[in-house]
Each structure stands twice: as structure tokens, then as C-alpha cells.
Amino acid sequence: MSAEEVIDERKSVRQFEFERHAPEYRPNFEAITREMHRTCPVAWSDTYGGHWVAAGNREVFDLARSPHLSNDRDVHGERRGYEGVYVPTPPMNPKAPVVRGGFLEMDPPEQQAYRQALNPYLSPAAINRWIPFLDEVARACLDEKIDTGRIDFVDDLANIVPAVFTLALMGIPLRKWSVYCEPAHALIYTPPASPDSKRVWRAAMAMGADLYTTMLEIRETPRPGLIDALNNLRIDGQPAPDIELVGALNLIIGGGFDTTTALTAHSLEWLSEHPAERAALSGDREVLLDSATEEFLRYFTPAPGDGRTIAADCTIAGVDFREGERLWLSWAMANRDPSLFPDPDTVDLGRRGNRHFSFGLGIHRCIGSNVARNVFKRMLLAVFDRMPDFHCDAAGAVHYDTVGVINGMKHLPADFTPGPRLGPGLDETLDALQTVCDEQRPAAPVVRSDS
Numbered sequence: 001m002s003a004e005e006v007i008d009e010r011k012s013v014r015q016f017e018f019e020r021h022a023p024e025y026r027p028n029f030e031a032i033t034r035e036m037h038r039t040c041p042v043a044w045s046d047t048y049g050g051h052w053v054a055a056g057n058r059e060v061f062d063l064a065r066s067p068h069l070s071n072d073r074d075v076h077g078e079r080r081g082y083e084g085v086y087v088p089t090p091p092m093n094p095k096a097p098v099v100r101g102g103f104l105e106m107d108p109p110e111q112q113a114y115r116q117a118l119n120p121y122l123s124p125a126a127i128n129r130w131i132p133f134l135d136e137v138a139r140a141c142l143d144e145k146i147d148t149g150r151i152d153f154v155d156d157l158a159n160i161v162p163a164v165f166t167l168a169l170m171g172i173p174l175r176k177w178s179v180y181c182e183p184a185h186a187l188i189y190t191p192p193a194s195p196d197s198k199r200v201w202r203a204a205m206a207m208g209a210d211l212y213t214t215m216l217e218i219r220e221t222p223r224p225g226l227i228d229a230l231n232n233l234r235i236d237g238q239p240a241p242d243i244e245l246v247g248a249l250n251l252i253i254g255g256g257f258d259t260t261t262a263l264t265a266h267s268l269e270w271l272s273e274h275p276a277e278r279a280a281l282s283g284d285r286e287v288l289l290d291s292a293t294e295e296f297l298r299y300f301t302p303a304p305g306d307g308r309t310i311a312a313d314c315t316i317a318g319v320d321f322r323e324g325e326r327l328w329l330s331w332a333m334a335n336r337d338p339s340l341f342p343d344p345d346t347v348d349l350g351r352r353g354n355r356h357f358s359f360g361l362g363i364h365r366c367i368g369s370n371v372a373r374n375v376f377k378r379m380l381l382a383v384f385d386r387m388p389d390f391h392c393d394a395a396g397a398v399h400y401d402t403v404g405v406i407n408g409m410k411h412l413p414a415d416f417t418p419g420p421r422l423g424p425g426l427d428e429t430l431d432a433l434q435t436v437c438d439e440q441r442p443a444a445p446v447v448r449s450d451s
């Protein structure tokens with residue numbers, strides 16, 4: 001038997017047509033997942049140029065922690081030609097400089113240097129200090145709508161709070177949130193063939209230009225935050241190249257915005273459809289809020305998976321992999337594995353021992369998980385307190401057409417009984433918070449809820 005035939009057999013016994021960008025994938029996700037768990041927890045799919053797909057919890061666990069996998073994206077063909085974490089590799093904008101996806105598309109030790117620089121700003125203790133800030137932004141968002149009885153939870157809340165907070169962490173003026181929010185969101189759900197894609201690319205270029213200018217400005221006049229931390233990063237005594245810093249900043253925006261929006265929107269939609277569970281969660285939040293947050297993360301898996309390249313011939317989870325092959329780790333499918341999560345297709349707000357995969361695992365595990373959890377919880381609590389009888393309008397809810405990259409939502413309109421405003425609107429609130437942030441630097445900012 002030739003080497004070629006051996007390779008074919010390796011793949012043919014595990015053949016599964018896996019097309020996660022197809023519109024039918026989303027409604028059939030549970031059936032496809034069950035089938036893959038039953039027949040091939042690691043499958044070979046000919047889609048996207050051919051790649052492995054890991055769907056079982058044990059297999060994803062072992063693969064994600066293996067040193068034989070690479071995240072590297074060799075955009076200039078200087079190393080081993082690997083294609084990073086997107087499967088398929090996304091098209092490049094020919095008019096924009098080629099940037100890899102920050103340290104998510106790097107391997108150690110380079111990747112670790114970036115994480116070490118950012119970690120102090122993203123630890124649980126650092127993020128807890130921002131809770132009054134988050135409450136104030138959520139309050140202002142809801143005040144913009146509270147007397148109308150109608151809100152779009154995506155446009156009016158879940159898009160705004162993560163964006164404003166990410167900018168605050170970075171050291172970017174808060175009022176610029178809309179420059180960043182629209183492209184970060186639309187880039188995910190607008191396919192290249194869409195008539196809207198030119199407009200979205202233009203918005204993304206404007207965002208990139210603002211990001212680069214702000215980075216240079218902070219280098220000139222430092223103010224603490226994630227951008228300053230990256231400006232001060234040294235690898236072998238040298239500053240990181242600007243192009244890699246821009247990649248890292250784009251990654252923080254990409255990681256910080258749409259994922260948290262997706263989690264919040266899906267959870268609010270589910271809570272609207274399950275009034276008894278909503279009442280239980282709102283009423284017993286001290287007991288249930290943490291476990292419910294983890295369960296929503298598990299069930300909706302906002303970032304459904306990530307790609308890798310096999311960096312050395314190896315056998316993992318019983319499969320012989322060859323150097324250079326592509327692999328997709330499905331966090332979403334691992335999250336539905338019945339051998340780890342009893343009754344996996346049911347939302348159980350009190351689920352215990354919920355060791356979900358939604359933030360990934362291994363050396364690239366989400367560095368923003370404390371941000372995500374806190375931002376989500378503060379938005380949810382604000383809605384419970386101010387709009388307790390909210391009811392989402394199912395006909396107006398718009399989910400992303402495909403869930404290939406983010407399991408997100410474009411719109412989630414809802415009605416509720418109008419209530420009184422509690423403070424100024426969003427712009428005025430952001431101006432007040434900006435002053436507090438500026439005054440309180442250089443310490444990791446602590447803001448007052450009454451500002």
C-alpha cells in the first residue's frame with residue numbers, strides 16, 4: 001500500500017461532510033452534533049480544502065492542549081506557511097496591509113509575551129473594579145429607551161456596553177464606540193459577496209486607521225491601558241512591530257465585542273421564551289447567576305470553534321495526523337457531549353461542574369473571560385431590574401445567517417412596561433465617565449456609580 005493510500009484510508013474511515021458556514025447548519029446543529037459524537041468524534045471533511053474536525057469533548061480536550069498544534073499564520077510566507085485559526089482562511093482586503101490575527105495567530109514564546117503584558121489589566125480583581133462603570137453604561141443605555149416601552153437589545157444595549165468597556169480598557173476615548181462597534185459587528189456577519197461588504201470594509205478601514213493613530217498617540221503621551229501595555233511590550237529586548245500590535249488590538253476588539261453581544265442577546269431571547277426560569281433567575285440571582293452564566297456560555301457557545309495546523313506528525317485521540325493538515329476544534333460540539341454534560345441540549349440554569357469549552361482551553365484560552373462574564377452579568381441584571389416584564393418580539397429577532405464564526409444576532413426587539421429614567425443619556429454619561437477615567441489614571445481606574 002502506498003503512503004498516499006494509507007493517508008486516504010486514514011481519512012476515508014472518518015469521512016463526514018462538515019459545512020458549518022451553510023445556512024442549514026445552524027438549525028441542524030444538534031442533529032449533526034449527535035451524529036458526529038456517535039460516529040466520528042474526530043472526522044475528516046473535504047470542505048474548505050480538506051480539514052479534520054474534532055467534535056467530542058475528550059478529543060477536543062486532548063487536541064487543544066497538544067504541543068503539536070500550531071496557531072501560527074504565516075502571512076508573509078517567512079516561516080512554515082501555516083494558515084492560522086480561521087478555516088477556511090478569510091479573504092484579504094487587497095487595499096489593506098496584511099495583518100495576522102494578533103497573538104491568537106502566534107505560537108509561544110511570542111504569544112506568551114503579549115499575554116503577560118495584558119494579563120494585569122484583565123485579572124478578576126482588575127475587572128471587578130470596573131463594575132460601577134459597567135452599571136453606569138448599562139443604566140444609560142436603558143435610560144435611552146426606558147420611557148418608550150420598546151428596545152432592540154442588540155442595537156441599544158448588548159452592542160454598546162461591551163464596546164464602550166473594551167475602549168475604556170484600551171484607553172481609547174469612550175465616545176468613539178460607534179467607530180469601532182459597527183465594523184466589529186458587521187465584519188462578522190457580512191459575507192464578501194454581500195452588496196454591503198464595500199461599506200463594511202470602508203468602516204473597518206476607518207476603525208483600523210483610528211486604532212493605529214491612537215496607538216501612536218498613546219506612545220507619544222502614555223496613558224495606562226491595554227494599548228500602553230502593548231506599546232511597552234518587549235520581546236528579546238525589542239518592541240513588537242507596529243503591524244503585530246495593530247493585529248493584537250484588532251484581536252481584542254474582535255474578541256471583546258461581538259462574542260459578548262452574542263451571549264447576551266441569545267440569553268435574553270431564551271429568558272423571554274422561558275418566563276418561569278427568568279423569574280427564578282431574577283429572584284434567586286445570588287444563587288443562580290454564576291451557574292446560569294456558565295450554562296448560557298455552554299449552550300450558546302458564542303465562538304463555536306477555532307482552527308489549527310498540525311505542526312508535527314503525531315497520534316492524538318487515536319488519529320494519525322500529518323504535519324501541515326488543518327483541524328477545526330469545535331468548542332460548540334464539545335459543549336454538547338453527553339458523556340460530559342448530562343442532557344446536553346437542555347439549558348439547566350443550576351448546572352453544576354459545568355466545565356464548558358466556550359472560552360477554549362490550553363495556552364490560547366480566552367484572556368478576556370473575566371471581562372465577558374462581568375459585562376454579561378451587569379447587562380442582564382440591569383434588564384431584570386429596569387424591564388422585568390420584557391418580552392422579545394420573535395418575528396423581529398434576526399440571527400446571523402450562518403454560525404461559522406460567531407453564533408450571533410443582528411437584532412432582538414422587545415417590549416416592556418415603560419419606567420422612569422434614572423439619569424442622563426448615553427453621550428452625557430460617557431463624557432462624565434471619560435472624565436473619571438482620565439482623572440483616575442494611572443491606577444487601574446475605579447469609577448463612582450454616582451458620577
Ligand code: HEM
Pocket residue numbers: 085103104105111115166251252255256257259260263301302303306307331357358359360361363364365366367368369371372
Ligand atoms: C462571551 C465572550 C467571549 C467568548 C465566548 C470568547 C471566546 C474565546 C475563545 C474560544 C478563545 C480561544 C481561541 C482559540 O483557542 O483558538 C478566545 C481567545 C481570546 N479572547 Fe475571547 N471570548 C470572549 C470574550 C473576550 C473578551 C471580552 C476579550 C477581550 C477583552 C477577549 C479576548 C480574547 C483574546 C485576546 C484571545 C486570544 C488569546 C490567545 O491567543 O492567547 N475575548 N476567546
